[in-house]
Amino acid sequence: MSSASPPPPPTSPIEVLKDRGYLAVLLIGAVLGVPVACAAYFFLKLVAEAQQFFFTDLPSDVGFHGEPIWWPVPLLVLSGVLVALTIRHLPGTAGHEPSEGFKPAGPVRPIDLPGITIASFATLSLGVVLGPEAPLIAIGSGLGVLAMYLLKKDAPKQAVAIIAAAASFAAISTLIGGSPLAGAFLLMEASGIGGGMMGVVLIPGLLAAGIGSLIFLGLDSLTGFGSFSLSIPDIPTFTTPTVAEFLWAIGIGLAAAVVGRGIKRLALALQPAVARRRMVLTPLLGLAIGALAIVFAEVSGKSSSEVLFSGQSALPSLIQNAADWAVGALVLLALCKSLAYAASLSAFRGGPTFPGMFIGAVGGIALSHLPGLPMIAGAAMGIGAMTAVMLELPLTSVLFTAIFLSADAIALTPLVIVAVVVAYVASARVGPVASSSRPTETATEQPGHGLAPATR
Secondary structure: OOOOOOOOOOOOHHHHHHOHHHHHHHHHHHHHHHHHHHHHHHHHHHHHHHHHHHHHHHHHHOOOOOOOOOOHHHHHHHHHHHHHHHHHHOOOOOOOOHHHOOOOOOOOOHHHHHHHHHHHHHHHHOOOOOEOHHHHHHHHHHHHHHHHHHHOOOOOHHHHHHHHHHHHHHHHHHHOOOOHHHHHHHHHHHHOOOOOOHHHHHHHHHHHHHHHHHHHHHHHHHHOOOOOOOOOOOOOOOOOOOHHHHHHHHHHHHHHHHHHHHHHHHHHHHHHHHHHOHHHHHHHHHHHHHHHHHHHHHHHOOOHHHOOOOOOOOHHHHHHOHHHOOHHHHHHHHHHHHHHHHHHHHHOOOEOHHHHHHHHHHHHHHHOOOOOOOHHHHHHHHHHHHHHHHHOOHHHHHHHHHHHOHHHHHHHHHHHHHHHHHHHHHHHHHOOOOOOOOOOOOOOOOOOOOOOOOOO
């Protein structure tokens, strides 16, 4: 009996880098960074313009003096209807389930792009509590796969995967202040890339993101629309951490683990019911989000927009005007935003990152009314800890907090690291959040389009 032949030796990263086909992939990634960055930039701009129109211009246009207290409710119900119709009738599932965390899962099929774009636009522009990062990554990936399909229909799966990842890098870099390094860091940790092949996969992505960042800056200068930088200006100065602040970091990390796990569990408890009766429950959850915003506005006297949207645009104002917030209003905001966040995660389409960061900042600012905790330190630790729990990406959580609070990043980072580590470990010690038993909403296979598996 003949013995089985041994498996072929693993490919060396150096051999891959020397291969002419890899150089072609590198070139395609660089060229692709241009249109992907343009698409991401104008998608973000369109969302911002739609938010301005629906929540500021339209009430005035129809005769109201300012936004009526009930105004967000019909818009959120409309968002639920549009998202449900998109998931039900268009190919794919309109993007990944945000309640299951930030988990890029491979190239996106081009045929799924309309559903992803429509559902995420309806989510982001009409006030749902989710962010744009996951849709941008998915759109970039789908455009990368489409480009490879147009160039070479029989392209190797590995080349398609690399180009899809490179296009995702270019798309997300437009959101994170045009920073290719931050976007690469996020995708690297989320996808678990490691070992000797890490550089082989990352180099095309970094190149595409770098080219995309140049396009991003050029569009900013050319159009005058402004940038989407996450860095918060004019924050209080922070110098040297104290022992008391390190003790606060432990407490904030533990609190974030409890709050973040509660949000996840509620979202995953709702998700199976939503999947079974999506056309009814998605609009109803939109109604619930609107009701939470109304309750907060009526009780606190603040704007309902503090509860709505993802929070990355409201975060600078929250930190810069922290002295104007009473503790009770901050606690109510954290509660209403958390419940709206859980409802959004269970039924809509968007990214899970920024609402968690906002809730963490609110909690940290509320705790800063107690002795031994400066406001900016509490906000920083809250942002990092909640991001670590919601994304389960501790390194990215520290990096994003440093980007947001870059003026004080060096001094705050030791405290943020402690809070992130405590939150991450405490959350893991509680045990994994059980996956929902929702009915599967699989993408329909379409002849001639399935270059790679869907991301869900």
